[in-house]
Amino acid sequence: MTKLRDWRGHAILALAARLYLAAIFLFACWHKILQPAAFALDIATYQILPLSLVNPLAIVLPWVELAAGLLLLLGFRTRAAALLVAGMMVMFTVAISIAVAKGLDMSCGCFASQGSAEDPISWRTILRDASWLLLAAYIFIFDRRPLGLDRLYGRRKSAASQEPS
Amino acid sequence: MPGIEPVAVRLVPLYSLRVAARDALLVLVVCAGAGAATNALRPGGIAFVQRSEYEILVPCPEGSGDAQAIPADDPAVWDTRTLLVDARSAVEHQRWHPTGSIAIPFDYLEPTSPEQVRRIASSGAGRVVVFGDGGNPDSGEQLAREIAGKGIRNVRFVAGGAPPLERAASVRGAQ
Helix, strand or coil: CHHHHHCCHHHHHHHHHHHHHHHHHHHHHHHHHHCHHHHHHHHHHCCCCCHHHHHHHHHHHHHHHHHHHHHHHHCCCHHHHHHHHHHHHHHHHHHHHHHHHHCCCCECCCCCCCCCCCCECCHHHHHHHHHHHHHHHHHHHHCCCCCCHHHHHHHHHHHHHHCCC | CCCHHHHHHHHCCHHHHHHHHHHHHHHHHHHHHHHHHHHHHCCCCCCCCCCCCCCCCCCCCCCCCCCEEECCCCHHHHCCCEEEEECCCHHHHHHCCCCCCEECCCCCCCCCCHHHHHHHHCCCCCEEEEECCCCCCCHHHHHHHHHHHCCCCCEEEECCCHHHHHHHHHHHHHC
């Protein structure tokens, strides 16, 4: 277990995973922030949430995606960002699985609204989301802060604690 | 889970998990505030709670069967044992239709009623040939697949729909 945890390659792999997920989430949040009405319709199309929860989710979720993407990109509060991404991926995977099981012929709404219908949901979408969930878990567990604000902040903190009083 | 917990704790200390959860919760609260404020201030903002149902148009899974295309001039189309079904609108059916054909206008939103399917089933025909508007998608092909999916056997649809069928009918009439 210690060997697995201390492997040096995790630093590079987790950094790559971090930047990859950051790019995905920053790209995904864009149309949702610009077109909240279209995103609300996307959520409603899944026919899972009660009507009263559709709009609050459409208003808040894109901002959580933006925040998680920015935090991952900057390497600040990386574990919190990975936790948020993992939570969202669980939510998306469950929603898409239900829609696929129902046989709904619809777009995922992940990167564009239903109108464009270029990203139809399927078991492949579920696998994709599950792989992103695994990436988020990997970052959460193995990120070594090779680059980012967490590292900078950590150095300053340790330097401050070593200063003679 | 006594076996798993120590492994998880060794990989991520409980303290880190607690800090990450706290930070994540903080981010959630800030995002909720930012989202609500932006939505309230922007011109195209949406109501925080939706009052009327969203008009969702998602095709539901309908039983779709196998139906092959058949050329309009194929003798089987004009065979006496063939039931010709017009999938076009009632107006188009009124304008022209082959003698003996029945009208079952295809609706892209509503499934064909069981009564109409029974009407086809009880016709005693050995073959069902559906023709539609010939568009893309062709209403004839759609209806043919739908009724084939509902248990009607030996269903075909006219390739190109009503226009080639009308031409074929006039050629046959001239002969």
